[in-house]
Amino acid sequence: MPLGNKAKIINDPLHGFLTLPNVLVYDVVQHPYFQRLRRIRQLGMSEWVYPGATHTRFHHALGAMNLMIKALDTLKRKGIEITDSETEAVILGILLHDIGHGPYSHTLEYTLVQGVDHEKISMLLMERINKDLNSALELALCIFKGEYHQKPFLNQLISGELDMDRLDYLMRDSFYTGVSEGIVGVDRIIHMLNVVNGDLVVEEKGIYSVEKFLVARRLMYWQVYLHKTVIAADALLVAILKRARDLAKQGSILGTYHPLMHFLFKDVNASDFNEEDLDLFVQLDDTDIMAAIKEWQFHEDAILAELSRRLLIRKLPKITIQLSPIDSALEALMKQQAAAVFGVNDEALLHYFVQVGVLENDAYRSDGGGIRILKKDKSVCDVAEASDNYNLSNLKDTVTKFYITYWES
Secondary structure (H helix, E strand, O other): OOHHHHEEEEEEEOOEEEEOHHHHHHHHOOOOHHHHHHEEEEEHHHHHOOOOOEEEEEEEEEEEHHHHHHHHHHHHOOOOOOOHHHHHHHHHHOOOOOOOOOOOOOHHHHOOOEEHHHHHHHHHHHHHHHHHHOOOOOHHHHOOOOOOOHHHHHHHOOOOOOOOHHHHHHHHHHHHOHHHHHHHHHHHHHEEEEEEEEEEEEEEHHHHHHHHHHHHHHHHHHHHOOOHHHHHHHHHHHHHHHHHHHHHHOOOOOOOOHHHHHHHHHHEHHHHOOHHHHHHHOOOHHHHHHHHHHOOOOOOOOHHHHHHHHHHHOOOOOEEEEEOOOHHHHHHHHHHHHHHOOOOOOHHHHHOOOEOOOOEEEOOOOOOOOOOEOOOOOOOOEHHHHHOOOOOOHOOOOOOOOEEOOOOO
């Protein structure tokens, strides 16, 4: 049902004026679970590096919805049959694709709830919204889960190698960080979309825009998402939460906000994630974490207090990133250094100050269908095969790097 004279127009700094197409979409946007996305940053700790990166999951979800509407209009103009109910369902699917993100998005994804990713929580929340709205999201759920087999391209528009999610976040993250490498020809790509045998394809005329998209994604990972200082800030935030959790299990008083305390005191994992956990999870957002850290800087535990204080004043750990695994001798040396810096003699506590991890840049995967190019002779092939850019095939290779964070002072 259209909104008519009550049509809601939203002014987006990236795409301009966005219109919510009908009452159901409006009701979903107004739902408390969706409004919560206003309080979850799209890029987690990236603000510590790029001060402009304060945009939210709410911004991104609406932007992706706008691109989805354009993509569906393009396909319909090219004669692809998409019913009104399918149109509405795909719009709802992309709108809700990130609704399961927790505080600071990917940074704390497996810290508060172990073994339960945001995709799983998104599914659970979509099912709840579906119940609240009298089963109006049944088809959206079917498409979102990849179970609408008669038209797989609908799911590919939501969750594929060239989906509306990626197109929006590359442009949006580039805009708010000021990193120009993320700028891609979104309109050109959308206008080149088509469908062959039920699968999403890009017409050959759009191949250079697709190549730019893939290169932009690789560069944005190294310059923004996996920026060394962002990784260092992530590591510090995770260390703070881990210390708080360990103290909670020892009976320490850490605050009064029940939802956060619930996840600190209780080990929540995939096997026992229940309705109560979900109820409390949706009450958490970035502000709860930062409010707790502001309080913890005065905690009686010296480790929690010092780590919290350092995050608040942006005194971040140093980081070394390399192509080979971190040597255990180097890790031991950095722990000795941390012991001297922080005056901690208990070796069992030094893991809060030195973290070792792995970074993976996976710009393009062809094993799940990849990006299909529709050639002029009507044949379809993978973009790496169709391209005359010999470097493009290298984008299918996962680049793995190893890091260690540590303190010098």
